[in-house]
Amino acid sequence: MTIATETKNDALRPPSSEDVITVSKMNKWYGNFHVLKDIDLTVRKGERIVICGPSGSGKSTLIRTLNRLEVYQQGEITVNGIHLGDDVKNIEAVRRDVCMVFQHFNLFPHMTVLENLTLAPIWVRKMPKKEANDLAMHYLERVRIAEQAHKFPGQLSGGQQQRVAIARSLCMQPKIMLFDEPTSALDPEMVKEVLDVMVELAKEGMTMLCVTHEMGFAKEVADRVIFMDAGQIIEMAEPQAFFDNPQNERTKLFLSQILSH
Amino acid sequence: MSENAKLPPLPTGTVTGRAVTWAKKNLFDGWFNTLLTIGSIAFLAWLIPPIIEWAIINATLEPSIEACSEVTGACWGFVNANLRLILFGTYPYDEQWRPLLAMIILIGIICASLGGVKYPSVRKWIIPMWVIGVPVIAFLMWGGFLGLTYVQNSYWGGLPLTLILSSIGIVFAFPFGLLLALGRQSNMPALKTLSVVYIEVIRGVPLITVLFMASVMFPLFLPDGVTIDKLLRAQIGIIMFTAAYLAEVFRGGLQAVPRGQFEAGESLALPYWKSMRLIILPQALRLVIPPTVNSFISMFKDTTLVVIIGLFDFLGTVKLALRSDPAWTKYYVEGYAFAAAIFFLICFSMAKYSAYLEKELRKGERR
Numbered sequence: 001m002t003i004a005t006e007t008k009n010d011a012l013r014p015p016s017s018e019d020v021i022t023v024s025k026m027n028k029w030y031g032n033f034h035v036l037k038d039i040d041l042t043v044r045k046g047e048r049i050v051i052c053g054p055s056g057s058g059k060s061t062l063i064r065t066l067n068r069l070e071v072y073q074q075g076e077i078t079v080n081g082i083h084l085g086d087d088v089k090n091i092e093a094v095r096r097d098v099c100m101v102f103q104h105f106n107l108f109p110h111m112t113v114l115e116n117l118t119l120a121p122i123w124v125r126k127m128p129k130k131e132a133n134d135l136a137m138h139y140l141e142r143v144r145i146a147e148q149a150h151k152f153p154g155q156l157s158g159g160q161q162q163r164v165a166i167a168r169s170l171c172m173q174p175k176i177m178l179f180d181e182p183t184s185a186l187d188p189e190m191v192k193e194v195l196d197v198m199v200e201l202a203k204e205g206m207t208m209l210c211v212t213h214e215m216g217f218a219k220e221v222a223d224r225v226i227f228m229d230a231g232q233i234i235e236m237a238e239p240q241a242f243f244d245n246p247q248n249e250r251t252k253l254f255l256s257q258i259l260s261h
Numbered sequence: 262m263s264e265n266a267k268l269p270p271l272p273t274g275t276v277t278g279r280a281v282t283w284a285k286k287n288l289f290d291g292w293f294n295t296l297l298t299i300g301s302i303a304f305l306a307w308l309i310p311p312i313i314e315w316a317i318i319n320a321t322l323e324p325s326i327e328a329c330s331e332v333t334g335a336c337w338g339f340v341n342a343n344l345r346l347i348l349f350g351t352y353p354y355d356e357q358w359r360p361l362l363a364m365i366i367l368i369g370i371i372c373a374s375l376g377g378v379k380y381p382s383v384r385k386w387i388i389p390m391w392v393i394g395v396p397v398i399a400f401l402m403w404g405g406f407l408g409l410t411y412v413q414n415s416y417w418g419g420l421p422l423t424l425i426l427s428s429i430g431i432v433f434a435f436p437f438g439l440l441l442a443l444g445r446q447s448n449m450p451a452l453k454t455l456s457v458v459y460i461e462v463i464r465g466v467p468l469i470t471v472l473f474m475a476s477v478m479f480p481l482f483l484p485d486g487v488t489i490d491k492l493l494r495a496q497i498g499i500i501m502f503t504a505a506y507l508a509e510v511f512r513g514g515l516q517a518v519p520r521g522q523f524e525a526g527e528s529l530a531l532p533y534w535k536s537m538r539l540i541i542l543p544q545a546l547r548l549v550i551p552p553t554v555n556s557f558i559s560m561f562k563d564t565t566l567v568v569i570i571g572l573f574d575f576l577g578t579v580k581l582a583l584r585s586d587p588a589w590t591k592y593y594v595e596g597y598a599f600a601a602a603i604f605f606l607i608c609f610s611m612a613k614y615s616a617y618l619e620k621e622l623r624k625g626e627r628r
Contacts, residue, residue, distance in 0.1 A: 095528060095529070095530035102524070119539060
């Protein structure tokens with residue numbers, strides 16, 4: 001074992017044995033279109049999962065069912081021991097612990113960066129304004145953007161906006177974070193600043209589910225990589241096994257396509 | 262940069278020199294613009310002097326029919342002589358200080374609210390101002406205790422009536438329209454259908470019909486002995502009508518807010534109403550300021566239609582004054598010109614305020 005792998009193992013705490021997300025036999029349709037087919041997935045606390053697959057494979061839809069941005073028609077989803085169904089109380093309880101970072105950031109354009117961050121702590125967590133501001137500044141420093149606190153989102157670059165979006169999620173002090181193609185809408189030179197923040201989060205033991213095609217990120221931090229196609233989980237493996245020795249033909253084809261350049 | 266280089270150097274020298282340069286560049290560049298400029302000047306030269314001559318030079322302010330028959334210009338004496346009838350309608354003559362005071366208070370509150378909304382120190386007083394102001398206005402208008410004689414609201418009229426109908430109309434139609442717009446977007450089929458049917462039915466009929474229904478048909482459905490005041494019925498009719506139009510304006514704004522904004526609110530666990538109030542509506546309403554004010558302006562002018570159910574709004578009292586003495590009847594141009602001027606003043610102020618509001622809100626985001 002080389003020193004390099006040892007440091008990596010040191011930095012990346014192994015996930016605990018506690019399950020925080022359980023998805024069983026979950027199916028979803030858009031009208032007649034079967035988007036998600038018999039999804040079974042268990043995520044342990046502190047686990048980092050990367051989900052990849054061709055566009056239209058249902059990977060974004062899958063993580064969007066986990067905070068109920070999408071409904072499902074069959075099966076069960078349990079998050080943090082809360083059953084995620086039609087019950088509004090349950091949905092809100094789950095959303096307080098599960099935050100999402102979107103491809104297009106979805107910052108609130110009419111509020112300053114600081115107001116974007118303090119909104120949920122103040123209105124959902126009922127935190128006093130002063131405390132919420134301190135919390136927001138703390139996370140803005142974490143994503144290295146504190147000096148922009150009083151600007152409006154429209155005045156920031158894409159990479160900065162995405163880091164603000166991550167800080168906004170962190171202000172909810174979530175137990176689980178969902179990333180829906182967080183770097184796909186960014187100019188290439190801004191991808192790294194966002195990935196760096198995500199790697200730091202991963203190393204701190206945040207439970208993360210990340211839809212991305214950044215395979216370097218997957219190799220560096222993922223505990224498991226999931227490959228989806230046509231609404232199904234085709235392959236699920238540790239990164240090393242996934243990249244070096246994919247089992248399924250479709251996985252092999254996909255990897256050859258995205259790793260070829 | 263290259264475009265800037267092509268621009269002529271900034272004109273220097275005397276004011277006249279600059280004016281000539283400006284005129285050459287803007288009014289006389291090319292034969293077509295020169296022709297238009299000369300044509301416009303000729304048209305204005307033909308139009309304006311006679312108007313000034315009629316309205317000012319040859320006009321009289323003297324409130325007597327004799328003085329009016331001696332001049333060739335406008336007889337502002339008609340307005341002068343009937344001012345109190347035009348302003349306050351049939352409100353008891355000796356008590357007309359009450360609607361005057363009520364009107365001043367109402368205009369004061371409106372101006373303070375609109376102008377003070379951007380200053381937090383004034384903003385917190387806006388709601389208390391209305392909560393205190395409206396009962397004071399109602400007390401002044403109705404009276405009935407503390408030494409003020411009771412004045413039935415069928416005697417109310419003129420400018421105070423127009424202002425009360427339209428400001429209360431706006432204050433209530435706005436939230437009602439908003440609820441209708443949200444209802445139309447709702448996932449609940451019953452609520453959605455109800456909103457759609459309401460909006461389409463009300464939009465599909467003229468305001469006159471709504472007012473007639475409110476005044477003639479509606480009482481037929483009430484049990485015996487129950488009567489609802491005519492003014493109140495007209496007010497409700499105006500609110501219902503304006504709300505349907507506003508609902509569609511607001512729906513346009515809601516549709517223009519990206520789906521991602523709703524999702525961001527949801528993913529932060531914000532409940533529906535908080536998400537609406539804090540995230541969606543501030544963006545949606547900002548987008549629809551021009552059409553919203555458009556609706557308000559047209560509603561303000563539509564309040565003149567209450568005359569058909571026997572209420573004398575500001576335009577109605579002008580007609581009343583014209584009929585008050587057959588000798589005045591021929592001065593209807595002056596009467597309507599006066600009414601038009603007041604209406605224009607108010608509508609133009611609304612338009613200007615809307616432009617100001619848009620600019621203020623933009624300033625915030627680009628700071």
